Structures are given as structure tokens and as C-alpha cells.
Amino acid sequence: MRLRHDAPVVRATFDDPNLVSYAGLVPVMRLAEQAGLHDAVADRVSLPTDKGANPAGKVATIVAGMLAGADSIDDLDIARHGGMRSLFGGVYAPSTLGSFLRTFTHGHVRQLHAAARDTLIGLAARVPILAGADVLTFVDIDSMLRRVYGRQKQGIGFGHTRIGGYNVRLRGYNPLVATVSTPLSAPVVAATRLRAGNAGSGRGAASMIAETITTARSCGATGEIVVRADSAFYAKAVIATRPRHKVRFSVTARIDAKVHTACDSIRDDQWTDIRYPQAVWDEQEQRWISDAQIAETEYTAFAGTRQQVTARLIVRRVRRDDPTQAPGQQELLPTYRYHAVLTDSPYTLVQAEAQHRQHAVIEQINADLIAGPLAHLPSGRFSANDAWLTRTAIAHNLTRAAGHLAAGTWTTARTSTIRTRIITVAARLAHRARTIHLHLPEHWPWQAAFDNLFTAVRPAPG
Numbered sequence: 001m002r003l004r005h006d007a008p009v010v011r012a013t014f015d016d017p018n019l020v021s022y023a024g025l026v027p028v029m030r031l032a033e034q035a036g037l038h039d040a041v042a043d044r045v046s047l048p049t050d051k052g053a054n055p056a057g058k059v060a061t062i063v064a065g066m067l068a069g070a071d072s073i074d075d076l077d078i079a080r081h082g083g084m085r086s087l088f089g090g091v092y093a094p095s096t097l098g099s100f101l102r103t104f105t106h107g108h109v110r111q112l113h114a115a116a117r118d119t120l121i122g123l124a125a126r127v128p129i130l131a132g133a134d135v136l137t138f139v140d141i142d143s144m145l146r147r148v149y150g151r152q153k154q155g156i157g158f159g160h161t162r163i164g165g166y167n168v169r170l171r172g173y174n175p176l177v178a179t180v181s182t183p184l185s186a187p188v189v190a191a192t193r194l195r196a197g198n199a200g201s202g203r204g205a206a207s208m209i210a211e212t213i214t215t216a217r218s219c220g221a222t223g224e225i226v227v228r229a230d231s232a233f234y235a236k237a238v239i240a241t242r243p244r245h246k247v248r249f250s251v252t253a254r255i256d257a258k259v260h261t262a263c264d265s266i267r268d269d270q271w272t273d274i275r276y277p278q279a280v281w282d283e284q285e286q287r288w289i290s291d292a293q294i295a296e297t298e299y300t301a302f303a304g305t306r307q308q309v310t311a312r313l314i315v316r317r318v319r320r321d322d323p324t325q326a327p328g329q330q331e332l333l334p335t336y337r338y339h340a341v342l343t344d345s346p347y348t349l350v351q352a353e354a355q356h357r358q359h360a361v362i363e364q365i366n367a368d369l370i371a372g373p374l375a376h377l378p379s380g381r382f383s384a385n386d387a388w389l390t391r392t393a394i395a396h397n398l399t400r401a402a403g404h405l406a407a408g409t410w411t412t413a414r415t416s417t418i419r420t421r422i423i424t425v426a427a428r429l430a431h432r433a434r435t436i437h438l439h440l441p442e443h444w445p446w447q448a449a450f451d452n453l454f455t456a457v458r459p460a461p462g
Contacts, residue, residue, distance in 0.1 A: 016082065016428075017082060017083055018082070018083045018086075018428055018429040018430070019082040019083060019426065019427070019428055019429070020081070020082045020083050020084055020087065020426065020427050020429065021068075021078070021081065021082070021424065021426050022067075022068040022078070022084075022423055022424055022425075023425050023426065023427035023438050023440060024402075024422045024423030024424065024425055024450065024453075025064055025067060025068060025079075025087075025088075025423060026087055026438070026454070027402070027405075027450075027453045027454045027456075027457045027458075028067055028398055028399070028402050028423060028453075029060070029064055029067075029088070030457045030458075030459075031123075031126070031127075031398060031401060031402060031405070031457045032060065032063065032119070032398055034122075034126055034457060035119050035122035035123040035125075035126055035398075035401070036118060036119060036122040037056075037059070037060060037063070037115075037119045037122075037394070037398075038056040038057075038060060039056075040114075040115040040116075040118035040119050040122070041055050041056040041059045041060075041112070041115045042055065042056040043115075043118075044111045044112070044114045044115040044118065045059070045108065045111045045112055045115055046108075046111065047100070047103050047104070047108055048103065049103065051096075051099045051100055051102075051103045052100065052103050054090070055100075057090040057092065058092050058096070058097055058100045059112070059115075059391065059394075060090075061076065061079055061090070061091055061092045061097060062076060062097055062101075062388075062391050063391055063394050063395050063398065064079050064088070065078055065079050066372065066373040066391060066392060066395035067395050067398060067399060067419065067423055068419070068423060068424065069372065069419060069424065070373065071372065071373050071374070071375035071376050071378075072376050072378045073094050073097060073098045073101070073378045073379070074094050075094075076094045076097055077093070077094050079091050080093070083429040086429055086431075086436060087429070087436065098379070101379055101381075101384040101387055101388065102379060102381050102384050104381075104383040104384055104386070104387040105383050106383055106386075108383070108387070109383055109386045109387050109390065112387055112390045112391075113191070113192075113390055116192075116390050116391075116393055116394050117190070117191075117211075117215050117218075119394055119397070120188060120189075120190060120215065120219060120397055121215070121218045121219055123188075123397055123398070123401045124219035124220055125220075126401070127401040127404045127405060128185070128404060129185060129188055129397075129400060129401050129404055130180065130181075130182055130185055130188070130216075130219055130220060130221065131182060131184040131185050132182040132183060132184040132185065132223075133182050133216070133219065133220045133221040133222070133223060134220065134221075134222045134223045135182075135223040135224070136182060136183060136223050136224050136225075136226070137180060137181070137182055137216055137221035137223060137224070137225045137226070138180070138181050138182065138183075138187075138225075138226050138227075138228055138355070138358075138359075139178065139179070139180055139190070139209065139212050139213060139216060139225060139226070139227045139228070139247070140178065140179045140180075140181065140187065140227075140228045140229070140359055140361070140362040141176070141177070141178045141179075141205055141208065141209055141212070141227070141228075141229050141233060141362075142176075142177060142229070142230065142362045142363070142366065143174055143175065143176050143177070143195075143201045143232065144161075144174070144175060144177070144366045144370075145159045145160075145161040145170055145172055145173075145174055145197065146172050146173045146174075146175060146370070146374065146377060147170045147171065147172040148171065148172045148173065148376075148377060149171075150380065151171075152380050153377070153379075153380050153382075153385075154380065154381055154382035155173065155194075155195075155196045155197075155382040155385075156171055156172055156173060156196065156197050157171065157172075157174075157196045157197035157198030157199075158170065158171050158197060158198055159172065159174050159197040159198055159199070170197070171197060172197045173194055173195065173196065173197050173377055173385065174195045174196065174197050174198070174199045174201075175192060175193065175194050175195065175374075175389055176192065176193040176194075176195060176204060176205065176208060177189060177191075177192055177362070177365065177366065177369070177393075178190050178191040178192075178208055178209065178211075178212040179361075179362055179365055180212065180215070180216045180219065180221070181361065185404075185411070185412075186361075186400060186403075186411065186412045187361055187362065187365050188396070188397045188400050188401075189365065189369075189393035189396050189397055190211075190212045190215045190216060190219075191208050191211050191212045191215065191393075192389045192390055192392070192393045193208055193386075193389075194377075194382065194385055194386035194389050200232075201232035201233065202232055202233045202235045202237075202238060205229070205233050205235070205237070205238050206235075206237040206238050206240070206241055209227055209238065209241050210241055210244070210245060213225060213227070213241070213245045213247055224248060224346070225245075225247040225248065226247065226248040226249070226250055226345060226355065227241065227242070227247055227248065227249045227250070227251075228249075228250045228251070228355075228356060228358075228359040229250075229251045229252070229359070230251075230252045230359065231251075231252040231253065231254045233251060234251050234252060234253055234254050234342070236302050236305065236307035237307075238251065239251060239301070239302075239307065239309055239342075240307050242309075242344065248343070248344050248345055248346070249311075249342075249343060249344060250341055250342075250343040250345055250352065250355065250356045250359070251341065251342050251343070252339070252340070252341055252342075252356075253299075253301070253313065253340040253341060253342045255338055255339075255340060259299070259313070259338075259340050260338065262297055262299050262313055262315075262340075263313075263315045263317070263338045263340060265297065266295045266296075266297055266315060270295040271293040271294070271295045271317070272293060272294055272295065272349065272350070273290045273292070273293055274290060274292055274293065274294050274316075274350060274353065274354075275290065276290040276291070276292035276318075279292070291318055291319045292316060292317070292318050293316070293317055294314065294315065294316045294317075294349060294350070294353050295314075295315055295317075295349075296312050296313060296314045296315065296349050297312075297313050297315070298310060298311075298312065298313065299311065299312075299313035299342065301342055309342075309344075311342055311343060311344045312342070312343050312344065312345070312352070313340055313341070313342055314340070314341045314343060314349065314352055314353050314356070315338055315339070315340050315341075316338070316339040316340075316341075316353060317336040317337065317338050317339075318336060318337045318339075319335075319336055341353065341356045343356065364414075365396075368396065368414055368415045368416060369392055369393075369396060371414075371415075371416045372392070372395070372396070372415060372416060372419070373388070373391070373392040373395055374389065374392050377389070396415055399415040399418050399419060399423075400415065400418075402418060402422065402423075402453055403415075403418045403422075405452060405453045405456040405457065406418070406422060406449035406450070406452050406453045407449070407452045408448075408449070410422075410449050421445075421446040421449070422446060422449055422450055422453060425440060425441065425444060425446075425450065426440075426441060427439060427440050
């Protein structure tokens with residue numbers, strides 16, 4: 001692509017009051033109203049002083065900015081350009097929104113959590129974001145370290161993370177995120193909690209899982225619920241949520257001496273080859289040829305305590321190659337790396353093991369949040385950042401619901417893709433007979449998706 005020299009661009013002027021850069025906010029914010037975002041915030045959130053006035057309008061403005069790609073308080077000014085005031089009322093300035101965020105305390109953040117849950121329940125009633133929840137639902141929980149650089153931020157601390165395969169300690173926050181998904185739908189964020197950077201991964205996980213299970217059932221999860229987590233959440237308190245809430249669990253077990261002994265006790269004829277990365281299907285033997293194998297045994301975790309539990313220990317082993325081995329020379333005794341999962345899943349060995357590996361989808365959710373509003377935690381106050389995290393979850397769920405209404409492959413597309421192709425589309429406003437007509441770019445590659453979304457949320461005539 002090259003500039004045209006027969007008609008060169010010689011002038012650029014910001015003077016058109018009828019242009020908007022984010023026409024996709026129109027259907028998405030209409031969806032938010034239909035899901036009850038404004039009513040939920042107005043009913044649940046009550047902040048003191050004039051800075052807390054009209055919390056519904058201020059929360060909606062922040063969420064709209066996040067939907068358009070804002071990742072800081074100053075970025076929220078994108079909701080006030082061009083013809084946005086013709087499309088939306090009650091749009092607040094970034095300075096007002098910053099003061100509003102700094103008014104939040106821990107109790108007010110909990111109120112906002114309740115409003116976010118109500119909004120998710122409203123979305124689930126309006127859009128099939130949890131298709132198949134009447135059969136099987138997964139609750140996933142994970143933590144992530146968000147690095148910050150300002151030393152004046154409240155609650156920051158040094159936490160452990162892995163970068164490039166190395167364990168490092170970084171200063172920041174340690175948010176906890178819980179999602180709900182089904183085999184037929186992409187995850188939505190059901191709960192969030194901001195913690196200090198030096199907080200252990202499992203701190204507060206048990207209560208958060210309990211909240212998420214309640215939210216999932218309110219969203220229509222009437223079938224089996226399986227709680228999945230990695231080894232950081234292999235704790236008595238987490239697994240104890242199973243009998244209280246009548247759910248299943250699938251948690252990665254730490255490979256300590258006792259678990260390693262249980263893995264070694266499995267006979268060679270009990271191992272089954274599985275479809276693993278770079279596996280090959282053998283037509284003659286009708287099985288997968290892979291260096292990964294799975295088997296299971298019975299195991300009692302936390303033996304000798306009141307929370308001891310006996311369940312299935314599903315083990316995956318992968319051959320550990322010796323890089324110093326001479327070509328063509330076979331090892332005398334093969335060695336393996338073990339990955340163990342403690343679960344009471346009612347599904348077959350292959351199904352249960354594959355379902356647990358799919359827990360890694362929550363890492364994609366973390367990446368989506370970081371690629372959007374969670375790129376920064378913008379305030380110096382801890383509760384303000386916690387409130388920002390909660391609004392990030394609301395924006396993510398609205399984007400996910402918009403993808404469902406756009407139909408096709410958009411139901412599982414990344415939220416950044418939906419934002420770039422459906423929400424961030426320029427339009428020119430034309431006022432005709434007390435209506436506003438959006439003139440969008442001709443030959444827009446994703447016109448069909450926008451039309452599907454716009455039509456799905458259009459109010460009924462009359």
C-alpha cells in the first residue's frame with residue numbers, strides 16, 4: 001500500500017461533531033442496559049459524598065471506556081469525542097471518574113462485586129453465554145501477578161512468577177480470578193479479588209470458589225459442576241468446598257514423596273497412550289502413538305486430618321529424554337515426568353484427564369484481561385484498583401456476550417479481536433426525523449458480525 005500522489009493529503013482538521021470512533025459501543029451498551037447493569041449498580045452500590053453520586057452512570061462510563069480499549073483513567077476520555085454525546089447521555093470526565101474510584105472502600109468494592117454478579121446473571125438470561133450448563137459446567141480459578149512500578153501504590157509486594165521458564169520476584173499485585181465455562185462455550189469471569197503481591201496463590205480461594213458456584217447456579221448451571229485448579233490450590237480448604245456445595249473437583253496434586261510413590265506403584269500394563277502434542281495415530285493398531293500416557297489409582301489426600309479425602313489420582317507421565325544420550329543408543333531404564341490430578345470426576349479416565357488439561361483456558365482469560373483494561377492498575381489506592389479489576393470483569397463479560405450475538409466464530413473469539421473488529425469501527429452520525437443514522441465504512445470486512453449484534457439488541461418497535 002502506498003499513498004496516492006495524484007490526490008495528496010495536505011490538511012488534517014479535527015472539526016466534525018458527527019463522527020465517532022467506537023460505533024460498536026451502541027449495541028454493546030444497549031446490551032448492558034438489557035442485562036441490568038445500570039439497575040444492579042444503582043441498587044447495590046452506595047457511596048458517600050457528592051463523588052459517589054449516580055454510581056450507575058459513572059460505572060457505565062468506565063465500562064464503556066474499557067470496552068473501547070481504555071487501560072487507564074485518562075484513557076476514559078475516549079467516551080467524550082465527536083458525536084458521542086449525541087449517542088450517550090451522562091458521560092463523565094476522567095477527573096470525575098478518578099475521584100469516584102478513589103472513594104471506594106473494601107465494603108463498596110464488595111457491593112460492586114454483587115452488582116457484577118447480577119449483571120452476569122442478566123447476561124446469561126439474555127444471551128447463551130453458558131450453553132450446555134444444564135449438563136456440565138466448569139469453575140476455574142487462578143491467580144496472576146500484575147507488575148506495577150509506582151512504589152506509592154497501596155498493597156503492593158514482591159510475588160513469585162515465571163518468565164521465560166525462570167522463577168522471578170516482581171513487585172505488584174496478585175489478582176485472583178474465577179471463571180465459569182462449559183464444553184460448548186468460552187469462559188466468562190464470575191468473580192475477581194485483588195490481593196497484595198506477596199499473597200499466596202490459594203489465599204481466599206475457598207470462599208471465592210463458593211461464591212462462584214452460587215453465581216454459576218444462578219446463571220443456569222443445573223448440571224454437574226467441576227471445580228478445576230492447579231497445584232497452587234491443592235489445599236484442604238479448597239477441596240473441602242466439594243461436600244458443602246455438592247460439586248466435583250479436579251485439582252493438580254503436588255508431586256511430593258507420597259504422590260510420587262503412588263505414581264510408581266502403577267503397573268506398566270495400566271498405562272494408556274493419549275492424543276498429546278505431536279501424537280501419531282496408528283491405523284494398524286488403532287491407537288495413538290505418543291510419549292504421553294495416563295493411568296489412575298486410588299489416593300488419600302491429607303491423611304490423618306479431618307479434611308482427608310480419598311479420590312482418583314489420575315497420573316500423566318511423559319518420557320524424560322536425556323540430552324547427553326548418543327544418537328541411536330537406547331537408555332537402560334527410561335525415566336518419566338509425572339503430572340498428577342486428584343479428582344472425584346465421574347467421567348472416564350481419558351475424559352477426566354482431558355477435561356483437567358483444558359483448565360489452561362483460564363490462562364487465555366488472564367491474557368485477554370491483560371491485553372485490555374488490566375494492562376494497568378491505574379490508581380495509588382488499593383480499593384480503587386480492586387474496583388477497576390471488577391469493572392474489567394464486567395467489560396470482559398459484555399464483550400463475550402457481544403461475540404455470542406455476533407454469531408459464528410465470534411462466540412469463541414478473543415475479546416481483543418471482538419473489540420478491534422466490531423466495537424472499534426468509525427461511523428458518521430446523520431440526524432433524521434428524531435432518529436440517528438449510523439453511516440459505517442463501506443465494505444467493512446466484519447459487517448455481518450456487526451449487523452447480527454446490532455439487530456439482536458435492537459429494541460422492539462413501539
